[in-house]
Amino acid sequence: MTQPRIAYAGMTHLGLCSAIAAAAQGFATLGFDTDASLTSRIAAGDLPVREPGLDDLLRAHRGRIDFSADAAALRDRDLVYVAPDVPTDGTGVSDLSGIDALLDFVLANTGDDAVIVILSQVPPGFTRARQHHGRTIVYQVETLVFGRAVERATRPERFILGCLDPNAALPAAWQRFLEAFGCPLLPMRLESAELAKISINCALAASVTTANTLAELCERVGADWSEIAPALKLDARIGPYAYLAPGLGLAGGNIERDLATVMRLSEQHGTDDRMIRAIVANSAHRKDWARRELHKALLAMTPQARIGVLGLAYKENTHSVKNSAALALIAQLAAWPVRAFDPAVPSSAGSHPNLTAASNALDAARDVDALAIMTPWPEFRELAPADLARIMRGRLVLDPYRVLDAAAAHAAGLDYRTLGASATTHTG
Structure with a gap:
């Protein structure tokens, strides 16, 4: 042929x-x-x-x-x-x-x-x-x-x-x-092939939710999830490619679509979908992490605070903003001025009455009271915590994906917070 x-x-x-x-x-x-x-x-x-x-x-x-x-x-x-x-x-x-x-x-x-x-x-x-x-x-x-x-x-x-x-x-x-x-x-x-894709995404969602659930517990008890995850990856029943990095809930649209499909089909056919609904609820809870940290550490005491946001895409190396945790956070900060930068997504993607487009990553941090690094773009890893401390007005840095070096951030005097570790873990 x-x-x-x-x-x-x-x-x-x-x-x-x-x-x-x-x-x-x-x-x-x-x-x-x-x-x-x-x-x-x-x-x-x-x-x-x-x-x-x-x-x-x-x-x-x-x-x-x-x-x-x-x-x-x-x-x-x-x-x-x-x-x-x-x-x-x-x-x-x-x-x-x-x-x-x-x-x-x-x-x-x-x-x-x-x-x-x-x-x-x-x-x-x-x-x-x-x-x-x-x-x-x-x-x-x-x-x-x-x-x-x-x-x-x-x-x-x-x-x-x-x-x-x-x-x-x-x-x-x-x-x-x-x-x-x-x-x-x-x-x-x-039908098996159509459901196979959904099955894969449900399994990935379960793995992500397990990591998010236990990483949040780490934040409360003084453990560090980055130390625990390698032990799971060396377990043959879980494996080196397991989705074990904690994050800000599920985003991008594909996994959420498949969870919604399972819930819809379960309702139609009378099957149990409580595990899937628990995953959806956990995703919504984890997506709100940055807002909770901001209010607890800053906004409740500083009504005139200014916030910087790095990253608008739902993940690095894409321009997609479907279910972006960054855009959700910006929408929740309508009462505070926000400066934002993303290398692929214009700041106009955010819904906010007082949103300023920064020209680069450092510009987004200039004179802000808190900086939230919401997308782990590779170029953000080049930021020096000392440079951030020099140009920020405040000291709070939210870095859910551990883009910055935590020890360097604490050494620069930043109030550094990440997923899966308490605020004092890296300074103890």
Whole structure:
């Protein structure tokens, strides 16, 4: 068989990163979107997403990928991934209208022998309900991680594949494409694959919540979670890659969507979902950590305080602000002036009546009474605590992700607070 010709429909984060990775694997690839201005922008090298290494990967393999909004370009494709990002609302419920419309468009503009793969995150039952007579429509679990998309797309751990008959041979074009990545293939029924992605995120959420719960206890009893986590990673039943870093709740939208899906399905089918609801409640509690610390240490006594915020994205190496703890904090500080800086997100993303955009990280700390480092951008790790102490008016620094060196922060006279350790742990 000749090498299959690949297309990805939907040039948002998932589709774009996946298409460039396919080209990097040596396949003639089409990045398709119905928005001609978007495909023209991408073709010119102006990518609408921020991912470390993605621009370089595209430049290196530009000769194997085209971008188009012309439906005719889909006609000669053997394998077409339907891969738009699926938006969610504030409660984690997916809006499936966009992927439905794009799937219909792809079916109308591809040959009957083309294999159609739904790559976007969808609830169990979605793919089976969209079957068309005479067409091959299957499902593949996406494993995109914001800030690590290039790594995840070019070096996948495994492919989880949803099939009408998991015991039958995979469509030839699909199998040939997947085998080029050299990782295990796990075929299963459609609903199992759709639920597998949700299961992975539920397990990750449970791990994160365990870390957050015990890290908070560390803050009260004088223990330090950073000393405990390595012991768990050396336990074979947990492992070196476990999600054990405490954080400000769940964010980004994907895990929250899957928790919401499980709660909705549990309500429909009468199953117990109390563990999932406990995870959601713990996430909301932990996301409020910075506000609680600010009020306890400063705002209750200093009504005229000024606050600096470093980081607006929900995590480093992305421009996404979905469920960002930083933006939630800024919205809660409406009564106090705030200075903010993020290397990828404009300060206008914050909802606040007195929000000033800082020109850089040090500028965000200038003359403030407290500084909250809400996103662990790598460049923030270059900040010297002594420099912060010199330009801040106050001394309170909230650093949930341990961006700064704690001993240096205390040595500089800062009131340094982080997740998983009491305020006195590093000074004792």
